[in-house]
Amino acid sequence: MGKTVGILGAGIGGLMAGAFLAVNGYQVSVFEKATTVGGSAGWYHRKGRRFPTGATLAFGLEEHGLLQNLLAQLQIELEIENLDHPMDVILKDRKISIYQDTKRWNEELQLAFPEKSKEVQQFWDELTFLGESVHSVTASGVSLPIRHFTDLGKMPQYLITHPLSLLRLGRYASWTVEDLLRKHELASYVPLRSFLNAQLLDAAQTDITEAALLPSSLALTIYRRGSFHVKNGIGQLSQVLADKIRECGGEIYLSSPVSSLRYDNNSKDWHITSKKHSSFYDFVINNTGVSFGPGTSHADHNQSLWGAFRIDAVLHKSVWQKELNEMVLPFAFQIATDSAGEEIKQAIDGPIYITFQQTNNQKGEIIEDEITMTCSVHIHNQVWLSYSKDVYEEKKRQLTNAILTEIEEVVAVREYLQYAIAGTPLTYQRYVGKAGVGGFPLTITNAILKPKSVRSSHPNLYLVGEQSFPGPGTLSAGLSGYHAARIIINNKK
Ligand SMILES: Cc1cc2nc3c(=O)[nH]c(=O)nc-3n(C[C@H](O)[C@H](O)[C@H](O)COP(=O)(O)OP(=O)(O)OC[C@H]3O[C@@H](n4cnc5c(N)ncnc54)[C@H](O)[C@@H]3O)c2cc1C
Structure with missing residues (x-):
């Protein structure tokens, strides 16, 4: 029997590591807190609709691209659309359309x-x-x-x-x-x-x-x-990696949060305790971005992380499209908030990021007469987590309104809204296991002087995902997973 690997978290980093290890003969078990795989590159369900948890745009999927090369080694094919016009960035006095063509x-x-x-x-x-x-x-x-x-x-x-x-x-x-x-x-x-x-x-x-x-x-x-829309959303990428792990005999325990991780000095094995399954493993990969004791996560470094606030909305598609009068929409809008109203300026940092995509139900089937709008912004976690319940609810309502007002300046959506539900750091806590998302900022210290290794100070414990080198984003998180798997495969215990 192959060596055993326990992976904490089914984010893109953990799934990529798991897929490479599984095809190389390792017995892989993935423990995931949520009901679905993917973490910030997954989806969750609200009002019977599927919404992306975070990521919507994929990179590295061009021929011989960084991610495409990894998928090719795993013999995974993904249905993707290469976006000629991925984004419009809206500034106070101008719009910049991003095109693929040089x-x-x-x-x-x-x-x-x-x-x-x-x-x-x-x-x-x-x-x-x-x-x-x-x-x-x-x-x-x-x-x-x-x-x-x-x-x-x-x-x-x-x-x-x-x-x-x-x-x-x-x-x-x-x-x-x-x-x-x-x-x-x-x-x-x-x-x-x-x-x-x-x-x-x-x-x-x-x-x-x-x-x-x-x-x-x-x-x-x-x-x-190239920048890419993955058919059915980036969650599909996570899904195919999870399928590969299962196809090679691996296990994925959903709704099974890990509560403890312990190294046994005698047997030189790691013991993982989770809700649905507990066992000993030769190797452990922590993809959660959450600490299970000193040295088990880069989160120990005590650097603050951003929180995300989001709006998941559904529009009446046919009326909205008629009103748009065939305006050619990019895949995404990024609205800079330098000149936004005070309410927005005080609450968020950076741009408002919006996408319009087909609506899928929980089974992944398309709902023809609807269009999904996703919207996300950076907010300060600590501030939100310090609010009382009532204040939290009020702030959520106010910010949703203020963001929709900013969006309305760029593209009319309000009149066609069926509903808009806000997501806050507590939503991320629930679906991704942590309120701080996005990884560490790519400053010179984090990116060049002291990049965060996939190796840890513990034997046979590796740390992957957006907090490890090369950093934030699905492509980088995937690469970190591949790097950890490569070390394990090359350095047999
Ligand atoms: C709003 C938003 C928009 C984004 N947009 C883009 C984009 O368009 N393109 C792009 O490339 N990137 C984007 N990103 C970044 C990208 O999604 C992330 O960097 C990447 O998906 C992180 O992957 P990861 O491997 O670090 O795992 P994570 O996604 O952090 O997943 C960690 C997993 O661990 C699980 N977990 C946590 N605690 C436990 C526990 N105790 N036990 C078991 N499991 C646990 C979580 O449930 C989760 O599934 C976006 C991120 C956000 C938040």
């Missing part, structure tokens, strides 16, 4: 930032150049910090063929995005700052003043490689 995007840069078009183009060209190098290094499979030969992946081969690349990246290692703006004399150009801040808060969990240039260069330019 020519169209460069034209958009000229149109959107006419006051400084030449400098903006030069800035973007340099960002793209850096983003390509960062992509190549990521594709080499390197896992930071390097503590063992395995963590290098194919980095040594990459360096032989691209000797100057690392030197170039080294030069920018301590730069923030704002430093690159300064180099191009754009640091005080407000429209570009606002655009980058909106993009970075969602992708890097911080703004230009703190976001490390290297990972941000890839996050900001990745749309040229």
Whole structure:
């Protein structure tokens, strides 16, 4: 019988690790607190409808893309749509449409930032150049910090063929995005700052003043490689990974929160206690982002995390579409809130992110006459969790209203709303097991100086997901899961 692996949490990191280990002959058991798999890349059900818990846009699914390569190794095929026009970013005085096509995007840069078009183009060209190098290094499979030969992946081969690349990246290692703006004399150009801040808060969990240039260069330019809508939502990606684990004989225990994790010094095994099943394992992977004792999670580092506030809404599709008069909608809108009303400014940080997608019922079937609107923003967890029950309810109502008012300025939805339900840090606590979501901000410390390893200080315990290297987002969480599985497979106990 193969070695046993217990995985805490069926987020994308845990599922990716589990799928690689299962196809390599390990006996995989996944323990999940929620009734469905996926965590922030899953779905949950409200009023008989299926809503994405968090992620809606996928990256790395292009041919030979970072995520596509992993799925190909697992022989998993996913139905996806490549988005030509994934997003419109709405600023106070202008709109920036993000396109995949490079020519169209460069034209958009000229149109959107006419006051400084030449400098903006030069800035973007340099960002793209850096983003390509960062992509190549990521594709080499390197896992930071390097503590063992395995963590290098194919980095040594990459360096032989691209000797100057690392030197170039080294030069920018301590730069923030704002430093690159300064180099191009754009640091005080407000429209570009606002655009980058909106993009970075969602992708890097911080703004230009703190976001490390290297990972941000890839996050900001990745749309040229492709951004994707997964048929039936990103939850489908989590679902197929879970199916792969089961197909290889693994178990997934849903509605089975883990209550304790203990290392037995005599048997050198880990003991997992969960609601539905408890047993000993040779290896453990913690994907929950929750601590089960010192050194069992990066959450121990005591860095604050963002909370999310969301609105899950359903619109009358036919009337709404008629009213829109065939306006071509992007997949998503990002509405910058720099000039929003005081109520919004006090309550949230960063942009309002909205998508419009088909409505599915609990079985995943399409409901023809409805369209689902999802909306999410960053909020301060600690503030929300300190409210009394009554204040919490009142704040929830007020913020839902204020956000819908902001959305209405961009696209008319109010009149066609069937219902809109708010989700708060407590909703995340319930469905994802933690109120703080999104992982740690990609600052220079977190991304370059002290990246958070998938290795832990305990024997045979690994930490994967958005809190580990390479950081936030479904693609990065998936990569961390792959890195942990690779270490286990290469270093047999
Ligand atoms: C609102 C929002 C929008 C987002 N949009 C995007 C996007 O468009 N594109 C993108 O790429 N990324 C997006 N992200 C980020 C992305 O979804 C996450 O970074 C990624 O899915 C995190 O994966 P993870 O592996 O860290 O696991 P998580 O999603 O954090 O899952 C952890 C799992 O552990 C489980 N768990 C917790 N406690 C226990 C316990 N005690 N026992 C058992 N199980 C437990 C949880 O229920 C959960 O299933 C978004 C995130 C949010 C919140």
